[in-house]
Amino acid sequence: MDDSKEAESQLNEKLYETRMKFANLWESCNPVRFKQKYGESLKITRDRCIEIYEEEKQMCDKVEITKKNIAEQNALIKKMQEDLQIANQKFESNNKQKQEMLKKIKQLKEELAKKQELISTQKQENKAKLKELNTSAEMFKKRMGLEIRRVHGEQLQFIFKCINSKNPEQLFTFLLRFNEEGNYEVMSCDPPLECMPLLQEKLKETNNLSAFLANVRKAFAALV
Template identity: 80%
Template sequence: MECKEQQGKRGLISSMDNFKEDSSNQLNDKLNETRMKLFNMWESCNLTGLKQKYGESLKMIKERCFEIYEEEKEMYDKVQLAKMAIAEQNALVEKMQEDIQIANQKFESDEKQKQEVLEKIEQLKEEFAKKQEFIYTHNQENKAKLKELNRSAELFKRRMGLEIRRVYGEQLQFIFKYINSKNPEQLFTFLLKFNEEGNYEVMSCDPPLECMPLLQEKLKETNNFPAFLANVRKAFIALV
């Protein structure tokens, strides 16, 4: 009985093994069939043709894009040229308007300018006449002052050893002697001129006198030149 059971088990195991083998064989057959179908489909696709068509399409797209770029660039340049031309025309129009406005203003102001020029000429004539009168008066005053200086110089020359020399055009040099009793020939000098206002102006003094500005201001107030010379001589004596 045990032998029958064992025989039955062996038959069952053998049947199962046969089933597994058949199933495995069927699966392998299906896989091989599928593999062959895929391979055939892959081979049926013309990859070279697809690549060529893709390259041609890409080239056409690039060429068209470049044409569009060139057209837009040319259009942009034309727009810029048109803007420049418009700006130049506007500037020319503005310049013409300014010229017309200036011409109108000049035309309108001609009579006014003519009147102003005539008034200016009359004003210059009056100023010139006043200037001539001032110069004449100034010269007369200077001549009178020079005459007074000469008269005073003669007096001081006789009494005080004063000598006057004309130097540097209108400037006069006053030279005193007999100031220093120990050295009577020692020279004490100052340089004088008439300034633009017609007043006396001391340019230099040797030896220097601290009181010279005060003496000069007093001369301006009193116009007494002999007294001025006397005061200068006293100041020189005080230095000895």
Template identity: 75%
Template sequence: MDIFKEDAQCQLNEKLNETRIKFLSLWENYNPAGFKQRYRESLKITEGKCLEIYEEEKQMCEKIQLTKKVIAEQKAFIEQTRLNMESVNKNFENIERQKQEVSEKIKKLKEGLLTKQELISTQKQENKAKLKELNTSAEMFKKRMGLEIRKVHGEQLQFIFKCISHKNPKQPFTFLLKISEEGNYEVTSCEPPLECMPLLQEKLKETNNFSAFLANVRKAFTTLV
């Protein structure tokens, strides 16, 4: 038992000796002035790192604000572009609609022009037929009743009747005639004047019988003698 006690005492003494040596070593290395200096240096390093981190965070905040500003500008640009596109689309739709309307108007004008050309062509044919009838009637009256026809200004024809007055067979009885745009016979003047001329014209318009019209005009002139 004594041997065991001695071994345990020896081991304890060794442990205590090691602890004393460590403590002394620590105590010898402990230097309050050096510890404060190292503390100040550590604080300075820490402060420098904190300043670096602060500057980095400050720059990061500036970058974030700049990015937000750029994003806002881009959003505004995109919105304005969208509005411009809508305006362009509306203008394009208006132009297409106006183009369609103009095309419809041109189509109607062309159709109206063709119709008018057809009417003019038909009217010309009718006028030719009327002139032919007029010439035929005039030739007949010229031979039988001394009628003379002259072409005067404004595409008008002058009809001159003679041999109406027994006292003066050469005395002229005249009237001017033209064909209107509507294709109707129209007396523009009469010498001497005949009060019944409007009625004779109306009857001519209804019957389209020019020979009868000339006969009636001559008969009316004879009543003036």
């Protein structure tokens, strides 16, 4: 009897479980309930798709902004590279000009040093020639009535007297200077002598001032 009740109780539990499973299955297969759950699932899926779409749209916008920034950076880098290249070219050009300028300055210094040396040499030679002139002047002053005056810096005026026997005080003059080459050069002559260029050329060749003065005096005497 007790075994019969226990079997009945187990049977009832099995039936209850079967009924509950059937009820759940029926509920899940119920078209109304199914539509409701399908709609809820569809809304969730749609909302998620919209959310994903918005996220992807924002991501695309960020990608475009990033591309634009990269393009701007690339353009800026290219501009900086071009500016750097131009700056390097200018630097090389300026450096080349600097080297050329230094070379020219060196050449000018060398040329200046040579000119200063030449000028110094010419000054020494001129001093020697002036000394020679003074010596010759004393001799000619005694013998030929010659007087030498310094005028206009390095120019010398030679004044002859006692050439015209009728008028011993008559003056015969010429102006002499040292040119840039250090040679004697006659600037003027009173009265003029046609032979003066020849006498001056001979003086340049021989550098014999005494002979030149003697020849000039003879030329002046020939005019009387």
